[in-house]
Amino acid sequence: MELPFYLSFNEFENNYYNNLEKWFEEYHNTSETDYLKALVELYSPYLYYNFANDRLQADASIQIKDCFFPYHEKIGLSFCTSCEKGKSAKNIKGMNHVFEWKTITMMEYAQHILDKINRYFSKNNDKEGKNTLDFINNYEIITSREGAGYCVNYNLHQSTLPFLKAYLPVYGQTVNIAVYRDFYSL
Secondary structure, X not given: OOOXXXXXXXXXXXXXXXXXXXXXXXXXXXXXXXXXXXXXXXXXXXXXXXXXXXXXXXXXXXEEEEEEOOOOOOOOOOOOOOOEOOEOOOOOOOOOOEXXXXXXXXXXXXXXXXXXHHHHHHHOOOOOOOOHHHOOOOHHHHOOOOOOEEEOOHHHHHHXXXXXXXXOOOOOOOOOHHHHHHHHOO
């Protein structure tokens, strides 16, 4: 059973017993404690307990590579002089991204992923009957690099899927800031 990720406490509270019942239907030899542990694992990357305020606090952020190309005085075309009849040289090194680690909010990350998906939609015509959530886990789209910008780690992206599924709009170009604020006001 895929546990739903709720961005407001009221949503969570209103659906708690229905989801718990579904949990028991799927996992027969389990308890409510097991269900709560699964919820803790789902929400733990985005929440922490603030002992000073004696309450849960939202901390929806992610560490990501901010990729850019190095600044060189001479950037130009490179010709393979040893290439003949479609064979390339053995030790050709490609231009790799240089990066620095940056911590961004999940809203910024969600907008970045949404932009990648919408860029894919604008370039391809195979979106008939499909929406943003159909492409949220597409390896080629998520890890594509178009010049400078964020370089998404696909394995780390997997851990953000529950949050993104709850947060990204099904159709549209921008994330909804009101939904994000609701999550922070838990």
